[in-house]
Amino acid sequence: MRIPKPVRTFGASRRDRIAWFVALPVGVLASALLIVPGGSLLPTVRPWLGLAVPPLVLILLWRRSRIALLAALLPLAAWLAVFGGHLLPDGDAPHDLIVVQHNAGDENPDPAGTVRTLVADAPDLVALEEITPEAVPAYTAAFPAEYAHHTIHGTVALWSRHPLAEAAPLDIRPAGLGDDWNRGLRAVARTPHGDIAVYVAHLSSVRPGPAGLDTARRDDSARKLGAALAADPNKRVILLGDLNATVTDPGLGPVTAHLATDGSDFAFTFPAVLPIARIDHVFARSLTVTAVRTLPRTGSDHIPIVARLRL
Known part of the structure; x- marks a missing residue:
């Protein structure tokens, strides 16, 4: 049975390589910015760097580039490592x-x-x-x-x-x-x-x-x-x-x-x-x-x- 084009498996191609060269630098740079402390401006915007990930992932999903998608997930993993714990509710923390x-x-x-x-x-x-x-x-x-x-x-x-x-x-x-x-x-x-x-x-x-x-x-x-x-x-x-x-x-x-x-x-x-x-x-x-x-x-x-x- 012929697999409909929209759900075909990701495949390696020239398209993959182009997406990889776009996603990898972005992923590495964003991950570095999240993990490595910077000057006065960078700490202010660091929590917001995670907003760059969803658009990049959507573009790569549309392009059906699995390898590049993995590179794009680098900043997401870094963001969760740095800020993920803060998403959990504090509850009624004990206090004096x-x-x-x-x-x-x-x-x-x-x-x-x-x-x-x-x-x-x-x-x-x-x-x-x-x-x-x-x-x-x-x-x-x-x-x-x-x-x-x-x-x-x-x-x-x-x-x-x-x-x-x-x-x-x-x-x-x-x-x-x-x-x-x-x-x-x-x-x-x-x-x-x-x-x-x-x-x-x-x-x-x-x-x-x-x-x-x-x-x-x-x-x-x-x-x-x-x-x-x-x-x-x-x-x-x-x-x-x-x-x-x-x-x-x-x-x-x-x-x-x-x-x-x-x-x-x-x-x-x-x-x-x-x-x-x-x-x-x-x-x-x-x-x-x-x-x-x-x-x-x-x-x-x-x-x-x-x-x-x-x-």
């Missing part, structure tokens, strides 16, 4: 503390609504960035009475269910910026589980430059933050902040050398209209960040995250 991190936006028109979103999970700590002096009264009034403990330094703030001690600004200014650049603080939260040093930081933004993305100021801030974390006498430390980098960005090396997070790349926080990367983070030392997820959008250009931590 809940914390919320949010760049609230200096043009946020609804502080009260923002606060309602942030406290919906009854977190122990809420860290905010881009809090302008004009907006401080609105945020202070919006937090429920159980968050009576708070500290604000420059444009970063921390609200807590637990008493705060040793609250002070943290100097993470990049070189060349003046005293009006205040985007870091440190306090000690007196929790039922013991004292925990809590940092809130907003690192410098990454800016386009003549040679590509300019990360010099952000990296300088990260080095100063990392030095402070390394010198902190407290065993338990939590860092919340807009770090303007993804977890795998080498620029965060001075931070990740001392603290860890859950490693998920899928709780995307920026930009809010179409989130493509998580640049807002919760890191910890001597606590385990067991889960991170996003909260509903607020009036900010960032999306808030909530994290669960276990001692």
Whole structure:
């Protein structure tokens, strides 16, 4: 019986060789980009490289090139190896503390609504960035009475269910910026589980430059933050902040050398209209960040995250 043309077996041919020469370089390149860390831009787009695989597979299926199809599956295998675990639900992860991190936006028109979103999970700590002096009264009034403990330094703030001690600004200014650049603080939260040093930081933004993305100021801030974390006498430390980098960005090396997070790349926080990367983070030392997820959008250009931590 004659086999209908559309379902014939894949066969080796000139068509196969052409498809192979197209698919193999794409597969190897995409796999390398997924596995090998890069600069500031590559870690941001790495989770999205998997989107290149389905169109390539469909084209090769249409061309009926089995050998080239195997090459095209290389990036899919690499993507699953790097990110596949993050597709599994966290469930109700065991935890001792809940914390919320949010760049609230200096043009946020609804502080009260923002606060309602942030406290919906009854977190122990809420860290905010881009809090302008004009907006401080609105945020202070919006937090429920159980968050009576708070500290604000420059444009970063921390609200807590637990008493705060040793609250002070943290100097993470990049070189060349003046005293009006205040985007870091440190306090000690007196929790039922013991004292925990809590940092809130907003690192410098990454800016386009003549040679590509300019990360010099952000990296300088990260080095100063990392030095402070390394010198902190407290065993338990939590860092919340807009770090303007993804977890795998080498620029965060001075931070990740001392603290860890859950490693998920899928709780995307920026930009809010179409989130493509998580640049807002919760890191910890001597606590385990067991889960991170996003909260509903607020009036900010960032999306808030909530994290669960276990001692």
